[in-house]
Amino acid sequence: MIRIEQLNQKYGGTQILWNLDLEIERGSCTCIMGRNGAGKTTLLKCLMGLLPASSGQILFEGRPIEGSAAQARAKMGIGYVPQGRDIFPLLTVEENLQIGLPARRDGLRRIPERIFELFPVLRDMLHRRGGDLSGGQQQQLAIGRALVIDPKVLILDEPNEGIQPNIVRQIGDVVMQLNAEDGLTVILVEQKLGFARRVGREFRLMQKGSVVAADKMANLDDGLIRQYLAV
Amino acid sequence: MKFLLHSLWLVAALLLPAGSPLAQTPPTAPAVGELLQQIPNASLKKTGELVQQLEQAGGAEMRPLFEAMLAGELYAVKESDKLVAVTKDRAGRLVGREIFNDRKLAAFASRDLKKIRVNNRLRSQLRDAIARIDLLHGSEEQQHAAVLSILDDLSSQNMRLLRSAETAGASAQVQEVIALADAMVQLRDSRVLEERLAAIEIMSGRLEAPVRNQLQRLLNDDGEQEVAVKAAAQKALDKIAGRVEFYGQMEQLFFGLSLGSVLLLAAIGLAITFGVMGVINMAHGEMIMLGAYTTYVIQQLMPGAIEYSLLLAVPAAFLVSGGVGVLIERGVIRHLQGRPLETLLATFGLSLILQQAVRSIFSPLNMQVVTPGWMSGSLVINPVFSLTYNRLYILLFALAVFAALVAILKKSSLGLNVRAVSQNRDMAKAMGVRTELVDAMTFGLGSGIAGVAGVALSQLTNVGPNLGQSYIIDSFMVVVFGGVGNLLGTLVGGFSLGVANKFLEPATGAVLANIIVLVCLILFIQKRPKGLFPQRGRAAE
Amino acid sequence: MNTLSALRSFGQWFAEFRQPGRGSSWLVGILLLVTLTMSAANLLLPADSPLYVSTYTITLMGKYLCFAMLAMAVDIIWGYCGILSLGHGAFFALGGYGMGMYLMRQIGDRGVYGNADLPDFMVFLNWQELPWFWFGMDQFWFAVLMALLVPGLLAFGFGWLAFRSRVTGVYLSIMTQALTYALMLAFFRNEMGFGGNNGLTDFKDILGFDLQADGTRVALLLATTLLLVLAFLSSRAIVQSRLGRVIVAVRDAEARARFLGYRTEHYKVWLFVYSALIAAVAGMLYVPQVGIINPGEFSPLNSIEVVVWVAVGGRGTLYGAIVGALLVNYAKTRFTALMPDAWLFALGALFVIVTVYLPRGLAGIFERFAVGMRREKHGEKSWRENSGQLSAGEVSA
Amino acid sequence: MRRDTTWPFLIPRRRMVDVSKDIILYLEDLNVSFDGFRALNNLNLYVNDGELRCLIGANGAGKTTLMDVITGKTRCDSGSAWFGQNIDLLAHDEAEIAQLGIGRKFQKPTVFEAHTVFHNLELSLRCGKGVWRALTARLSGSERDRIDEVLSIIGLESSRHQLAGALSHGQKQWLEIGMLLAAEPRLLLVDEPVAGMTAEEAERTAELLTSLAGKHTVIVVEHDMEFVRSIARTVTVLHQGSVLAEGTMDQVQNNRDVVEVYLGEGA
Amino acid sequence: AETIKVGVLHSLSGTMAISETTLKDTVLMMVDEQNRKGGLLGKKLEAVVVDPASDWPLFAEKARELLTKDKVDVIFGCWTSVSRKSVLPVIEELNGLMFYPVQYEGEESSKNVFYTGASPNQQAIPAVDYLMSDLEVERWVLAGTDYVYPRTTNKILEAYLESKGVAKEDILVNYTPFGHSDWQSIVSDIKKFGSAGKKTAVVSTINGDANVPFYKELANQGVSSEDIPVVAFSVGEEELSGIDTGPLVGHLAAWNYFQGIDSEANEYFVQQWKKFIGDEKRVTNDPMEATYIGFNMWAKAVEKAGTTNVDAVEQAMIGIEFPNLTGGVAKMNKNHHLSKPVFIGEIQDNGQFEVVWATDDVVAGDAWSDFLPGSKDLIADWTAPIKCGNYNTESKACSGQAK
Ligand SMILES: Nc1ncnc2c1ncn2[C@@H]1O[C@H](COP(=O)(O)OP(=O)(O)OP(=O)(O)O)[C@@H](O)[C@H]1O
Ligand SMILES: Nc1ncnc2c1ncn2[C@@H]1O[C@H](COP(=O)(O)OP(=O)(O)OP(=O)(O)O)[C@@H](O)[C@H]1O
Ligand SMILES: NC(N)=O
Numbered sequence A: 001m002i003r004i005e006q007l008n009q010k011y012g013g014t015q016i017l018w019n020l021d022l023e024i025e026r027g028s029c030t031c032i033m034g035r036n037g038a039g040k041t042t043l044l045k046c047l048m049g050l051l052p053a054s055s056g057q058i059l060f061e062g063r064p065i066e067g068s069a070a071q072a073r074a075k076m077g078i079g080y081v082p083q084g085r086d087i088f089p090l091l092t093v094e095e096n097l098q099i100g101l102p103a104r105r106d107g108l109r110r111i112p113e114r115i116f117e118l119f120p121v122l123r124d125m126l127h128r129r130g131g132d133l134s135g136g137q138q139q140q141l142a143i144g145r146a147l148v149i150d151p152k153v154l155i156l157d158e159p160n161e162g163i164q165p166n167i168v169r170q171i172g173d174v175v176m177q178l179n180a181e182d183g184l185t186v187i188l189v190e191q192k193l194g195f196a197r198r199v200g201r202e203f204r205l206m207q208k209g210s211v212v213a214a215d216k217m218a219n220l221d222d223g224l225i226r227q228y229l230a231v
Numbered sequence B: 001m002k003f004l005l006h007s008l009w010l011v012a013a014l015l016l017p018a019g020s021p022l023a024q025t026p027p028t029a030p031a032v033g034e035l036l037q038q039i040p041n042a043s044l045k046k047t048g049e050l051v052q053q054l055e056q057a058g059g060a061e062m063r064p065l066f067e068a069m070l071a072g073e074l075y076a077v078k079e080s081d082k083l084v085a086v087t088k089d090r091a092g093r094l095v096g097r098e099i100f101n102d103r104k105l106a107a108f109a110s111r112d113l114k115k116i117r118v119n120n121r122l123r124s125q126l127r128d129a130i131a132r133i134d135l136l137h138g139s140e141e142q143q144h145a146a147v148l149s150i151l152d153d154l155s156s157q158n159m160r161l162l163r164s165a166e167t168a169g170a171s172a173q174v175q176e177v178i179a180l181a182d183a184m185v186q187l188r189d190s191r192v193l194e195e196r197l198a199a200i201e202i203m204s205g206r207l208e209a210p211v212r213n214q215l216q217r218l219l220n221d222d223g224e225q226e227v228a229v230k231a232a233a234q235k236a237l238d239k240i241a242g243r244v245e246f247y248g249q250m251e252q253l254f255f256g257l258s259l260g261s262v263l264l265l266a267a268i269g270l271a272i273t274f275g276v277m278g279v280i281n282m283a284h285g286e287m288i289m290l291g292a293y294t295t296y297v298i299q300q301l302m303p304g305a306i307e308y309s310l311l312l313a314v315p316a317a318f319l320v321s322g323g324v325g326v327l328i329e330r331g332v333i334r335h336l337q338g339r340p341l342e343t344l345l346a347t348f349g350l351s352l353i354l355q356q357a358v359r360s361i362f363s364p365l366n367m368q369v370v371t372p373g374w375m376s377g378s379l380v381i382n383p384v385f386s387l388t389y390n391r392l393y394i395l396l397f398a399l400a401v402f403a404a405l406v407a408i409l410k411k412s413s414l415g416l417n418v419r420a421v422s423q424n425r426d427m428a429k430a431m432g433v434r435t436e437l438v439d440a441m442t443f444g445l446g447s448g449i450a451g452v453a454g455v456a457l458s459q460l461t462n463v464g465p466n467l468g469q470s471y472i473i474d475s476f477m478v479v480v481f482g483g484v485g486n487l488l489g490t491l492v493g494g495f496s497l498g499v500a501n502k503f504l505e506p507a508t509g510a511v512l513a514n515i516i517v518l519v520c521l522i523l524f525i526q527k528r529p530k531g532l533f534p535q536r537g538r539a540a541e
Numbered sequence C: 001m002n003t004l005s006a007l008r009s010f011g012q013w014f015a016e017f018r019q020p021g022r023g024s025s026w027l028v029g030i031l032l033l034v035t036l037t038m039s040a041a042n043l044l045l046p047a048d049s050p051l052y053v054s055t056y057t058i059t060l061m062g063k064y065l066c067f068a069m070l071a072m073a074v075d076i077i078w079g080y081c082g083i084l085s086l087g088h089g090a091f092f093a094l095g096g097y098g099m100g101m102y103l104m105r106q107i108g109d110r111g112v113y114g115n116a117d118l119p120d121f122m123v124f125l126n127w128q129e130l131p132w133f134w135f136g137m138d139q140f141w142f143a144v145l146m147a148l149l150v151p152g153l154l155a156f157g158f159g160w161l162a163f164r165s166r167v168t169g170v171y172l173s174i175m176t177q178a179l180t181y182a183l184m185l186a187f188f189r190n191e192m193g194f195g196g197n198n199g200l201t202d203f204k205d206i207l208g209f210d211l212q213a214d215g216t217r218v219a220l221l222l223a224t225t226l227l228l229v230l231a232f233l234s235s236r237a238i239v240q241s242r243l244g245r246v247i248v249a250v251r252d253a254e255a256r257a258r259f260l261g262y263r264t265e266h267y268k269v270w271l272f273v274y275s276a277l278i279a280a281v282a283g284m285l286y287v288p289q290v291g292i293i294n295p296g297e298f299s300p301l302n303s304i305e306v307v308v309w310v311a312v313g314g315r316g317t318l319y320g321a322i323v324g325a326l327l328v329n330y331a332k333t334r335f336t337a338l339m340p341d342a343w344l345f346a347l348g349a350l351f352v353i354v355t356v357y358l359p360r361g362l363a364g365i366f367e368r369f370a371v372g373m374r375r376e377k378h379g380e381k382s383w384r385e386n387s388g389q390l391s392a393g394e395v396s397a
Numbered sequence D: 001m002r003r004d005t006t007w008p009f010l011i012p013r014r015r016m017v018d019v020s021k022d023i024i025l026y027l028e029d030l031n032v033s034f035d036g037f038r039a040l041n042n043l044n045l046y047v048n049d050g051e052l053r054c055l056i057g058a059n060g061a062g063k064t065t066l067m068d069v070i071t072g073k074t075r076c077d078s079g080s081a082w083f084g085q086n087i088d089l090l091a092h093d094e095a096e097i098a099q100l101g102i103g104r105k106f107q108k109p110t111v112f113e114a115h116t117v118f119h120n121l122e123l124s125l126r127c128g129k130g131v132w133r134a135l136t137a138r139l140s141g142s143e144r145d146r147i148d149e150v151l152s153i154i155g156l157e158s159s160r161h162q163l164a165g166a167l168s169h170g171q172k173q174w175l176e177i178g179m180l181l182a183a184e185p186r187l188l189l190v191d192e193p194v195a196g197m198t199a200e201e202a203e204r205t206a207e208l209l210t211s212l213a214g215k216h217t218v219i220v221v222e223h224d225m226e227f228v229r230s231i232a233r234t235v236t237v238l239h240q241g242s243v244l245a246e247g248t249m250d251q252v253q254n255n256r257d258v259v260e261v262y263l264g265e266g267a
Numbered sequence E: 001a002e003t004i005k006v007g008v009l010h011s012l013s014g015t016m017a018i019s020e021t022t023l024k025d026t027v028l029m030m031v032d033e034q035n036r037k038g039g040l041l042g043k044k045l046e047a048v049v050v051d052p053a054s055d056w057p058l059f060a061e062k063a064r065e066l067l068t069k070d071k072v073d074v075i076f077g078c079w080t081s082v083s084r085k086s087v088l089p090v091i092e093e094l095n096g097l098m099f100y101p102v103q104y105e106g107e108e109s110s111k112n113v114f115y116t117g118a119s120p121n122q123q124a125i126p127a128v129d130y131l132m133s134d135l136e137v138e139r140w141v142l143a144g145t146d147y148v149y150p151r152t153t154n155k156i157l158e159a160y161l162e163s164k165g166v167a168k169e170d171i172l173v174n175y176t177p178f179g180h181s182d183w184q185s186i187v188s189d190i191k192k193f194g195s196a197g198k199k200t201a202v203v204s205t206i207n208g209d210a211n212v213p214f215y216k217e218l219a220n221q222g223v224s225s226e227d228i229p230v231v232a233f234s235v236g237e238e239e240l241s242g243i244d245t246g247p248l249v250g251h252l253a254a255w256n257y258f259q260g261i262d263s264e265a266n267e268y269f270v271q272q273w274k275k276f277i278g279d280e281k282r283v284t285n286d287p288m289e290a291t292y293i294g295f296n297m298w299a300k301a302v303e304k305a306g307t308t309n310v311d312a313v314e315q316a317m318i319g320i321e322f323p324n325l326t327g328g329v330a331k332m333n334k335n336h337h338l339s340k341p342v343f344i345g346e347i348q349d350n351g352q353f354e355v356v357w358a359t360d361d362v363v364a365g366d367a368w369s370d371f372l373p374g375s376k377d378l379i380a381d382w383t384a385p386i387k388c389g390n391y392n393t394e395s396k397a398c399s400g401q402a403k
């Protein structure tokens, strides 16, 4: 589904990603982990096209996409839930959801019911400003918003940061459901081991801008954790 | 020499075939021809006397002559000293027509014609003469106007005219004014107390200036002994003053709204480029200027259709300014993504360039934009209260533009996309929004609307290279006062600044009013640091 | 990995080097050198010597330096504290008027009407006596005091109101613009007693020295240079002190600074007053050199132009502001003579090109030059772009 | 309009908070509403001196708002807030409250992006915050040591000269905690400190906060239950702007209401 | 020098460009013409054009530049009084020579400046005389832009009107800022003021840009020239070219020149101008004639003096005569002001003026008004033995000249 080869990225002079390789299979649910500053967010932004890579290749369904703009990638079917949620604060919940409609490939111009089935709370909040929602509601909105464009791949960057436990659970359930039932490919950045273990089926470990380990989630052992996640 | 010409003309007139216009519609008295003959070579003073004699000799039939003279269309053919009315046609040719029967004549060359000079004094004389003619022969409206103008001069001769008009069967409206004139004469001439009091009763509350002036004179007149008359006059005058005061307030309100509509028009485009997009657009004024110049160009291109030129100018100005706006966005602003303060610098540079470009292309002089007939003059509600059409239309136009803009931003996906992009560009991209297109369209829209404002302003003020500069500061003030990013704020802001200014002006003068409004604005912002309609919620912090 | 750590340590060194204002002492040297040489060349060389510097050039230089000082004043609050003042011309002009009033009183009975008590413009508009606010202005010390006190108090009052109510961003900018606009309209009024549109002019001498004399002009230039250098040094001291860091902190995260215990409004007010005073001093030096002060100096467009100088030079670096002011004004002088019909095209294009291609102004090139480390430069740029996003929110919010 | 117009140099230096009754924070009947929405609803809360108190509650329960009220950011509609026996928090503004010794870490990490990590800490040091003081201030040796110490605690020694704007999200979290430490406040309000940290880092943060308790009073808001469990002595649960439950972790965890609105089944 | 340099100091950008650019072109045309005639003293003339950009301090700087860097022999320049005041000290310091071609408030006479525009007694006073005698005006609105020219002119007019027995309440004075564009209230006030039963006129010293909206508002509120005529001192053919003059027919202006005045010289001048500027529609106006006269007088004076030396030319200038474009002869007086005829014209719908009144003879420009208390005793005389610009006939001394 997604294949990243020899990706390098720099913020001006400082190189963040170093010859990074990554492969994501169709229908998988991959959890990317690594310490603070390892470059996870940077990787996802490169994937989404929000940051230019300085070299390397990104293949989406076999086609190179590193030249295309973020909006084009959205239309190809990459949905993005950024770290910190990035809700449009002054738009209503409904408007936040509507934004993505034109990017749908099937031409649907109404917010799909499915979203409200997954997140009933959004229906109640339809006419409130996104910025006024609480953190947990915003997170649900962010996921819902990404789903509006009917993505083939869903990218989630630390979706549980600052979210109350029962909603964390709920989000986990939704992600698993999407992955299992709708066959959505999921890429998830997560720090909390518990959640990662529960939701993810594969893992990739990052350190200093490179992927240093990749395997099934079941094989994530204490050794790896100590080596790459402990401080 | 003169005598010779004179006799020649006489001979010619006698010899003229029956088809000759003068022979066909001969002015009633033979003297008329002779008088007409003298006009081309008369001094201004002499012309005045001639006009007087013509009126007496020719009566109502002289109206076309007087009209042509008043309109400055009266010429003499140099060779023959024959009088003709000449106007320019669409192509700029001089076309003549016979004065008394409107028959078309061949086109003239300007060197063959001599203009009959008219001055101010002559013009008022002509106007009076026409009024007298109209009183008897004119339409109802003309009669009404004529009677009103006679109120100024209630000579016995004029009163006789009124009498005959009355007997000739004037409409009720005209009758009423004639009755007023009668009352004024009564008050002036009568010795009978009751009659005079009755006259004052009729005059009481009337808004016509001569009525007021007569009452005022009466009060100031030490020779007037009748206490009751003076008291009644005072009462009548007070009543008039009350009504005048009321209409004065109405007028001020209209002035204020009208000024507000100008501010609104000037600011509304900025409310988008600056308010929504966050570009400190110093070239906004120049977008207005481009709109005004577009109006000028349109009028140049279609000199025959001045009446419709504005209707065409509105979309044209939108396209021109909007197009330039899109170019600016694509060429410059786009490179300044995320550096909003720097847009100030670039757009300032652009405004200099645009100003100088206009100077180079059109010359530094003001261009003449013609006001179409339907926008000239005013809607007279009563003698002390009238609304000028241009201001009225501009007020309506401003509201229409505002409504259209709100509709676009609320109903189309552009509005939603613009707001999304301005709140979080990256996230909008990630949602598939074509941010570049949205930016260009939005800037184009804001600029285009500025251009449309330019069309309206061309009807009020100079169309010159400095047009834009005079509005840029006010525009920013209005947008900020209303609350950045809030269109309704711009509307309310514009109108309240306009009205405040106009209500202060009578007391303080234009300059001080402006200063006071500015100081109040500064103090107001201390109370509401985010303008009239601030963005609310925690997101705005 | 080795190169990485080398880069890192270089970055550390660079970050410390890049402390605002540091490493720009060269500017002081050049300024002093140039003006001293020019002065000597004007006074000591004969007029026909090829190296002779004309009084015209001296006066021009003096004017540029006044503008440079004004630009620096704007940069201190805009570049360092993020307060974009679109009305700093007001303080400049008030300082100028203070000096102008003094110079006006020095004319004494040498005016056209020979009235020792009243300036000419008052005589022909039938003023009977000197308005109260003109009293004492014939004393140099008092005039200077007033020329500092009035703009200082205005800045204090305005800043106190605005910063206390937390007026920020464009709201503040437009209010400063309203302030200078209101002052412009007020000073245009002849009733104000400042000569209306004509302003104050036809000065004869200052402190007893003939304003037309070369010596006086050179002295004025030197005084301007000296004060500019002083203002530069003191401003640099400020921005390099902890105060300077608090100010930058206020610019970037005012709420954070407040929760650390800083009364940010006090910092802003004092900085605003300081900046206004520098602007006033610039105005005071400007008037005797150009020979006129009129309400046009209050025009908002003038103030915007100052901001443009700063942006061209590179905001957030004191020397950038100075260089920007000198360059733009020199360009203006040259262009208006070389291509009087088309100079606005050139100047406008200059502004556009600088913004698009030199995001950090001339100082940006200079830094690239001086540091020679393109990578580091970019490193910072990317961060700046991010912070730009922040302020974009601030503008549109 | 602000009620006081006193210049900082006129304010008596650092008034000591009186905690003779062992309670450092009294919050009584607090009400805050935004456009008719009640964010805090008759809230009562007492915090003992030297305590480490955990504050949990659903998203939108009003935790951050509560901190806003304590630190002077948000004015409450009614109620009272006292710092110790003698200081009425409602009569002070943000800067004064900070100077009184209440430090705060924001939910969204906020640092001075144009400054280096080092200078961020320098600006946070506990010292005079007046304009004049700032102008004349020179870093003393002990202050420098203090900064170094904090740097090593937060693990950013190697980034000391990096601009804070270029730090990653998690690094900014640490830096902000470091800024709190440097300020040595009496009362620390810590809003979601471990969001975006690895379990390992969270553990370190827990250790750090526990070690601070005693000398300082700490109020922590966090959604990470594991983390809360590891540090908590007393836990207060907020719900819809008022206190829903208070007690030890165990008590709270077994409270039906809390489970229903917050923890969820099986947590 | 191989050429004689002529400095041109008129704003080509900024607010005044609208008026001043024309004068720059006029000077260039005159220079061309003179060169075609063989130049002066056997040398070609060379124009040095700079742009002071409507920025008053810049005027002073540019004047200094022209005199010291370009070493020009004469400057033609300035429009607004403030720009003239700004360059005056420079011109005097460097002993330059300047010709100022615009009507102004008077109260000045410098050794280094020749004033070829009208002073108030050559424009304002005759206009008021005309209104009073011919139109029997009894009530007066003095409307002006708030700056020194209107202020002074109106002061003079007030004194003059009062001396003619006009009551104070029959005079309404109103000032507006530069570029004022919202005239609704003021026109409405004028209407009210004029409806008191006495013939009312507006004497307008409204400056340039503010006129278009002013006249538009007058027309729209139905104030016609027969009801309340407006006589303007700053509205010429060029200003009218930017206005739709249809509704303005009959309003008045007072000048020393109108394009429409028939004379051979004028016809030639107008044709020459249209050809030079390449636009058949361009018009001429009074300040252009003043430039024309000034330029030709200077040329004559240079030939008379045989040098371009400022002192020599200055002395040679006095008494020089040159034909007006309107017929008759203009003469440079001892006070550096001209003697010129005064015309009152009525606006026509083609944007031209029709002369309705003219002085019988030329009027000598007065540097110091007789109607201002401060200056009624002052005269200017640049010939020996007085040789000063402000000689007090009472105290027999030149005030302010104690250098
Ligand atoms: N705008 C920027 N400019 C320069 N450097 C940056 C920028 N953004 C991030 N970095 C650096 O890039 C590195 C990787 O950051 P990134 O945000 O990708 O980390 P992360 O793995 O997502 O960390 P976290 O778990 O804390 O979110 C960090 O060291 C950070 O300092
Ligand atoms: N400035 C504001 N304007 C409008 N509503 C606000 C504002 N600040 C807070 N709220 C509302 O008040 C409620 C409480 O918000 P608060 O931030 O205190 O919650 P919280 O308990 O900190 O939640 P979280 O755990 O998600 O951070 C929320 O519903 C929020 O929408
Ligand atoms: N001199 C003038 N008209 O300013």
Ligand SMILES: [Mg+2]
Binding pocket: A040, A041, A042, A083, D169
């Ligand atoms: Mg991250």
Ligand SMILES: [Mg+2]
Binding pocket: D063, D064, D065, D107, D191
């Ligand atoms: Mg919170």
